[in-house]
Amino acid sequence: MDSQTVLLVFIAVGLDGVAGLAGGVLSERWLQRRLPALVAFAAGTLLCAVFLEVLPEAVSALGDSAFTWAFGSFVALALLEWALGHHHHQAEAAAGHVHGHAHGHTHAHGAPVLPTALLASDALHNIGDGAAVAAAFLVSPNAGFATAFAVIIHELPQEVGDYALLRAAGWSRAKSLVALGAVQLTAAVGAGAVLVGTRYLPSLQGTVLAIAGGSFLYIGAVDLLPELRRGPDSRQRVVGFLCGLLLIGGLHFVERFLGAHH
Structure with missing residues (x-):
């Protein structure tokens, strides 16, 4: 692990x-217009990164046991979201009701989402994102860039929704931004843990990638992908999804092409 890799990891975490x-x-009007396409774009980048970069690298490091870790991560994330009663990635509904229309800010049983539960869930999610970015950069710069880009893009609709929920709970703009900014720092904790841990336990890198693959698959397929079928602007969503696929897929095949010629 060289200093350049560490620098790239923490630049990516900072951008996240x-x-x-x-x-x-961002302005609410712009978000309401662009959020459907952004959610779809995030789904495309996440799913493409999972199948072309994250899971293949995890299998290369761990063998077939990578799928066990990925499946466990998928199930654990599903149970966590159900237990908290809040899907982070229902961001479009939340962002459209920043000023407190209650139906955009309640969980499945109709009770208001508690800010503490929301922020705790977000912190756990960010730790995982930071760990995934670090593990991917340890494999290769291309895997790191693809994973970091997917993480950053899917963070946008998620955090827009979380900001809307905090505002709906009565928090001021400043308090909401400070709280979300503090929670974002937990991504550095996850990244640092992986960078230090892999020095003493090299297999940790593959395990983290497998866990990230399962969680990214859940977020992309369960939380984000269904958004393509909702609302009147389906063309915008499909275009966003395909652009996400093409971007990460293009990076992947360019790397393979250059590698084959070197």
């Missing part, structure tokens, strides 16, 4: 943190 403040920075 900036993305977490998008809900309070």
Whole structure:
């Protein structure tokens, strides 16, 4: 592990943190127009990164046991979201009701989402994102860039929704942004743990990638992908999804092409 890899990891984590403040920075009108395409784009980047970069590298490191870790991660994330009663990635509904229309800010049983539960869930999610980015950069720069880009893009709709939920709970704009900014720092904790841990336990890298693959698959397929079928602007969503696939897929095949010629 060289200093350049460490620098790239923390630059990516820093950009992820900036993305977490998008809900309070971007205009609501722009978000309402572009969020459907952004959610679809995030689904495309995540799913493409899972199948072309993250899971193949995990299998290369761990063998078939990578699928066991990925499946366990998928199930654990599903149970966690059900237990908390809040899907982070229902961001479109939340972002459309920033000023407190209650039906965009309740969980499955109709009770308001508690800010503490929301932030705790977000912190756990960010730790996993930071760990995944670090593990991917340890494999190769291309795997790191693909994973980091997918993480940052899917962070945008998630954090827009979280910002809307905090505002709906009565938090001020400043308090909401400070809380989300503090929670974003947990991504650095996950990244640092992987960078240090792999020095003493090299197999940790493959395990983290497998866990990330399962969680990314859940987020992309369960939370984000269904958004393509909702609302009148289906063309915008499909185009966003295909652009996400083409971007990560293009990076993957360019790397393979250059590698074959070297």
